[in-house]
Amino acid sequence: MTTTIRTRVAIIGAGPAGLLLSHLLDAAGIPSVVIDRRSREEIEQTIRAGILEQGTVDLLVGSGASDRVREEAHRHDGIELRFDGGGHRFDFPALCGRSVFLYPQHEVLKDLIAARVAAGQDLRFGVTALSVEGAETARPHVFATGDDGDLLDIQAEFVVGADGSHSVARQAVSPMGGHFREYPFAWFGILCDAPPSNDVLIYSNSDNGFALISQRSDAVQRMYFQCDPDAAPDAWSEQQIWDELQSRVPGTTLNEGTIFQRDILRFRSYVAHEMRRGRVVLIGDAAHTVPPTGAKGMNLAIADVVLLQRALRALLLENDERPLDAYADVASRRIWKAQHFSWWMTSMLHVAPDASEFDRRRQLGELRMVTESEAGRRYLAEAYTGWPFETEL
Ligand code: PHB
Numbered sequence: 001m002t003t004t005i006r007t008r009v010a011i012i013g014a015g016p017a018g019l020l021l022s023h024l025l026d027a028a029g030i031p032s033v034v035i036d037r038r039s040r041e042e043i044e045q046t047i048r049a050g051i052l053e054q055g056t057v058d059l060l061v062g063s064g065a066s067d068r069v070r071e072e073a074h075r076h077d078g079i080e081l082r083f084d085g086g087g088h089r090f091d092f093p094a095l096c097g098r099s100v101f102l103y104p105q106h107e108v109l110k111d112l113i114a115a116r117v118a119a120g121q122d123l124r125f126g127v128t129a130l131s132v133e134g135a136e137t138a139r140p141h142v143f144a145t146g147d148d149g150d151l152l153d154i155q156a157e158f159v160v161g162a163d164g165s166h167s168v169a170r171q172a173v174s175p176m177g178g179h180f181r182e183y184p185f186a187w188f189g190i191l192c193d194a195p196p197s198n199d200v201l202i203y204s205n206s207d208n209g210f211a212l213i214s215q216r217s218d219a220v221q222r223m224y225f226q227c228d229p230d231a232a233p234d235a236w237s238e239q240q241i242w243d244e245l246q247s248r249v250p251g252t253t254l255n256e257g258t259i260f261q262r263d264i265l266r267f268r269s270y271v272a273h274e275m276r277r278g279r280v281v282l283i284g285d286a287a288h289t290v291p292p293t294g295a296k297g298m299n300l301a302i303a304d305v306v307l308l309q310r311a312l313r314a315l316l317l318e319n320d321e322r323p324l325d326a327y328a329d330v331a332s333r334r335i336w337k338a339q340h341f342s343w344w345m346t347s348m349l350h351v352a353p354d355a356s357e358f359d360r361r362r363q364l365g366e367l368r369m370v371t372e373s374e375a376g377r378r379y380l381a382e383a384y385t386g387w388p389f390e391t392e393l
Pocket of ligand 1: 048
């Protein structure tokens with residue numbers, strides 16, 4: 001059996017980008033349907049990144065999507081880079097007048113889902129997109145299937161692929177794939193019951209490889225260390241994990257505690273060749289993926305939404321196609337800046353498995369240049385805290 005649904009905008013993916021887009025469109029009086037193959041519980045419980053740029057927080061609060069972020073996010077006025085036995089503090093407000101906020105992505109998702117449900121959004125979990133058809137027509141549609149096996153034909157005036165790095169919509173927009181880079185390392189991530197070990201996040205380059213000491217709350221911490229992409233998380237004992245982490249942040253004694261989650265994060269950089277075809281656009285991870293070292297993934301998805309909702313308002317409320325025509329070019333400027341920053345932080349801080357003595361010493365020279373120069377510190381601070389959103393479009 002096939003059920004037909006008609007709406008103005010069909011959004012595939014109930015991640016931060018898809019949900020925030022439906023929220024902003026609704027505020028402009030544009031109805032949408034959002035589908036996601038996962039259950040609400042899975043979306044709300046999957047642990048992802050934790051750093052929000054100032055602009056992301058301002059948008060979540062200002063648009064009424066999340067009040068909780070204002071009360072519960074922890075402001076971080078800097079980070080610390082560690083290398084060669086020393087610690088170097090980056091004071092973000094002094095360097096660029098902005099800060100970042102620690103507020104886990106799944107908390108953002110809980111807030112967005114609650115706001116969408118309260119507003120009566122047509123939001124369907126457990127619905128898997130099969131294909132996007134008719135991109136070059138005025139009536140694109142999404143074929144999907146629910147848990148019951150019934151087919152859904154969602155007919156819209158516009159389709160948005162916000163369906164993550166394994167996007168189905170991508171086939172309709174960028175069938176030749178995209179620009180791609182893989183890295184010869186991954187992160188071994190843990191969540192543990194312990195108090196914070198430092199007031200700000202520590203990004204540490206050591207002879208044994210990179211480590212990131214992040215946080216979740218006063219009682220739960222998130223930490224990562226560089227590992228082989230094929231590492232098996234369960235092959236490590238808790239003691240081995242702590243020994244590895246402690247060895248990579250000399251100068252700090254980490255507060256240890258029970259490790260209750262472990263995972264391997266593979267690294268890749270990706271930008272789709274095309275981000276728009278006719279009346280279908282890709283946003284967020286469907287359009288681009290960054291390695292996590294620069295904390296840019298979710299923030300970049302939100303920046304896409306800021307631009308796209310403006311283009312869709314013009315198209316659907318004023319019949320003006322010009323902002324949409326400019327969308328991919330304008331969005332790609334920030335995307336490639338974030339790609340560069342994420343690649344740069346990654347290569348500056350990790351020790352490649354085949355690094356020569358020259359590579360290692362050059363890397364320490366680079367770290368010294370960045371930390372000893374105010375211009376270097378400011379460059380990092382501006383990128384990490386997030387560039388202002390584009391205003392033209
Ligand atoms: C995290 O807390 O999960 C986190 C923080 C900063 C990063 C990446 C991940 O750069």
